[in-house]
Amino acid sequence: MKDYIIDITLSSTKKQKPQSDQLGFGRVFTDHMFMMDYTEGKGWHDPRIVPYQPITLDPAAMVFHYGQSVFEGLKSYLTKDERILLFRPERNMQRLNLSNDRLCIPQIDEKLVLAALKQLITIDRDWIPTAEGTSLYIRPFIISTEPYLGVSPSKSYRFMIILSPVGSYYKEGIHPVKIAVESEFVRAVLGGTGTAKTAGNYASSLKAQEEASEKGYSQVLWLDGLEKKYIEEVGSMNVFFKINGEVITPALNGSILEGVTRNSIIQLLEHWDIPVVERKISIDEIYQAYSNNLLEEAFGTGTAAVISPIGEFFWRDEKLVINNGQTGQLSKKLYDTLTGIQNGTEPDPFGWVVEVK
Numbered sequence: 001m002k003d004y005i006i007d008i009t010l011s012s013t014k015k016q017k018p019q020s021d022q023l024g025f026g027r028v029f030t031d032h033m034f035m036m037d038y039t040e041g042k043g044w045h046d047p048r049i050v051p052y053q054p055i056t057l058d059p060a061a062m063v064f065h066y067g068q069s070v071f072e073g074l075k076s077y078l079t080k081d082e083r084i085l086l087f088r089p090e091r092n093m094q095r096l097n098l099s100n101d102r103l104c105i106p107q108i109d110e111k112l113v114l115a116a117l118k119q120l121i122t123i124d125r126d127w128i129p130t131a132e133g134t135s136l137y138i139r140p141f142i143i144s145t146e147p148y149l150g151v152s153p154s155k156s157y158r159f160m161i162i163l164s165p166v167g168s169y170y171k172e173g174i175h176p177v178k179i180a181v182e183s184e185f186v187r188a189v190l191g192g193t194g195t196a197k198t199a200g201n202y203a204s205s206l207k208a209q210e211e212a213s214e215k216g217y218s219q220v221l222w223l224d225g226l227e228k229k230y231i232e233e234v235g236s237m238n239v240f241f242k243i244n245g246e247v248i249t250p251a252l253n254g255s256i257l258e259g260v261t262r263n264s265i266i267q268l269l270e271h272w273d274i275p276v277v278e279r280k281i282s283i284d285e286i287y288q289a290y291s292n293n294l295l296e297e298a299f300g301t302g303t304a305a306v307i308s309p310i311g312e313f314f315w316r317d318e319k320l321v322i323n324n325g326q327t328g329q330l331s332k333k334l335y336d337t338l339t340g341i342q343n344g345t346e347p348d349p350f351g352w353v354v355e356v357k
């Protein structure tokens with residue numbers, strides 16, 4: 001294996017760590033971070049771990065103006081016997097490069113970045129929370145840094161990884177959310193940036209999210225950008241439906257983000273011989289299934305919540321209550337199994353878990 005030289009500057013002070021039961025999401029950061037720079041003609045250079053600190057950028061840095069930036073999200077867990085685990089991290093690095101390609105950002109060396117991530121976590125390992133449901137959230141991201149107001153790909157970039165201890169998504173146990181079907185705004189269109197994890201997708205989703213939350217719904221169900229008919233995703237999660245014993249998730253159609261959790265859920269279901277299909281599915285079909293009492297469960301999947309059961313859809317002034325607003329059996333089983341594999345308490349027949357040594 002290639003040896004990567006990553007320069008390390010340790011912090012001379014250590015921040016106070018929050019209590020495990022006081023952890024929220026993404027507000028507290030560890031003592032160190034990883035950085036590396038890209039300069040045209042030189043490529044990516046100076047990979048380094050440094051004390052966590054603010055960065056200085058030129059106000060003309062292109063990321064501020066045209067949003068050329070990509071990110072990833074994954075988690076690390078500490079097992080009872082103090083082993084550090086990552087869940088399928090190579091998939092996140094691959095996806096980062098897919099996003100890079102779409103945003104005209106130069107490709108990163110996935111192996112170097114993974115090696116850097118492992119070093120960073122090892123240095124900040126005391127920050128990995130251990131209480132049930134907690135983890136260390138990992139945020140790799142890239143921003144364009146060239147000070148230039150012309151519209152073209154930047155000639156310089158910065159790659160960073162920051163770490164944040166996060167609390168249990170479900171403090172009172174896994175529970176369903178209410179979702180509003182979005183019929184005005186769209187998240188992505190075919191040919192757009194829906195398959196990339198890029199900042200702009202999130203900026204453009206805020207308005208729908210805000211309006212839904214004012215009505216008491218925690219997320220929106222996105223429909224396709226052309227006909228507003230076919231189901232795409234829910235909030236920033238992929239979505240699954242269990243209809244008459246079969247699990248259905250929208251096929252990757254060129255505007256849906258391919259989640260690592262989505263892929264894992266499909267593999268788990270296949271492993272259990274539960275019928276699962278990826279195909280186009282319309283909101284009308286969901287409504288039909290609901291009306292015929294065949295819509296058994298619905299859930300979102302993503303790194304943050306892992307599984308988010310859906311207890312209600314609001315569509316055309318009607319409330320579609322699923323499974324009496326309770327968490328379905330399959331949703332619960334998937335949640336328990338996948339989080340168990342991730343935190344090392346369940347067997348990992350797929351070889352998904354990577355130990356940081």
Ligand SMILES: *Cc1c(COP(=O)(O)O)cnc(C)c1O
Nearest residue numbers: 236237238257259260261302303
């Ligand atoms: C990140 C993301 C997901 C979920 O992906 P995971 O790899 O499972 O965390 C789904 N949809 C969107 C839009 C996302 O940005």
